[in-house]
Amino acid sequence: MLQDALSIQNVSHNFGRFEALKNVSLTVPRGSFTALLGINGAGKTTLFSLVTRLYDNASGRIEVAGHDLRRAPGAALARLGVVFQSRSLDTDLTVAQNLAYHAALHGISRREAMTRATEVMAMVGLSDRLQAKVSALSGGQQRRAEIARALIHRPEILLLDEATVGLDVKSRAEVVELTRDLTRSGVSALWATHIMDEIRPEDGLVILHKGQVLADGSAQDITAGGDLTRTFLRLTGENT
Numbered sequence: 001m002l003q004d005a006l007s008i009q010n011v012s013h014n015f016g017r018f019e020a021l022k023n024v025s026l027t028v029p030r031g032s033f034t035a036l037l038g039i040n041g042a043g044k045t046t047l048f049s050l051v052t053r054l055y056d057n058a059s060g061r062i063e064v065a066g067h068d069l070r071r072a073p074g075a076a077l078a079r080l081g082v083v084f085q086s087r088s089l090d091t092d093l094t095v096a097q098n099l100a101y102h103a104a105l106h107g108i109s110r111r112e113a114m115t116r117a118t119e120v121m122a123m124v125g126l127s128d129r130l131q132a133k134v135s136a137l138s139g140g141q142q143r144r145a146e147i148a149r150a151l152i153h154r155p156e157i158l159l160l161d162e163a164t165v166g167l168d169v170k171s172r173a174e175v176v177e178l179t180r181d182l183t184r185s186g187v188s189a190l191w192a193t194h195i196m197d198e199i200r201p202e203d204g205l206v207i208l209h210k211g212q213v214l215a216d217g218s219a220q221d222i223t224a225g226g227d228l229t230r231t232f233l234r235l236t237g238e239n240t
Ligand SMILES: Nc1ncnc2c1ncn2[C@@H]1O[C@H](COP(=O)(O)OP(=O)(O)OP(=O)(O)O)[C@@H](O)[C@H]1O
Pocket: 015, 018, 020, 038, 039, 040, 041, 042, 043, 044, 045, 046, 047, 194
């Protein structure tokens, strides 16, 4: 049986005495688009910080494509691509220069990086912007270029932390749809968001609230075919 793209089992994390994550377990099946839905402070960024090893996971177990993050961090991180909440491209450089720099961090040769840069820019629909300065791209194009950067080392799973922040409605829809399309070509995605209308019934869905997983399954099953906002409010007890 194929391993999940990401498996998180019984992970907790404290900041001092504050429990930011409480015994969190979730899986991202290979090739799936899984939304991680939670309002501000739910623990989404903390969870991503554990998966990217910005923080050490002192409890539980995290595996990326079957590689244990604590015992084989190099193998696990090589299979992970991350799109951060804040922008991470150097706006004074061209997209190609940014991609080459990121590829070098992964030990990819310059020649190979150029081949891959062309490949990933086509994947995000920006083939004609490879030599453009990042500062000359629109907000939506910059997010697409961030996704291209995250794909250059051919990861098995993308983590995207509120990847549509600051975009207008149209660009937001395009970026989420692009990510869904990518999962159809094999890469998996864990899409952290607080925006319910980014989630479709066929998506995987994990609801995280106050550091706890309240639901994990398909969006369709969790909502029983009904309204996601109403389901979210019922499960979290918010707004009551
Ligand atoms: N370095 C830190 N020190 C202390 N508390 C923290 C720290 N980082 C996060 N927290 C707290 O942990 C909880 C989870 O924060 P986190 O940033 O993971 O939530 P989030 O779901 O990503 O929210 P947002 O969408 O606002 O980024 C919050 O209550 C936050 O205040």
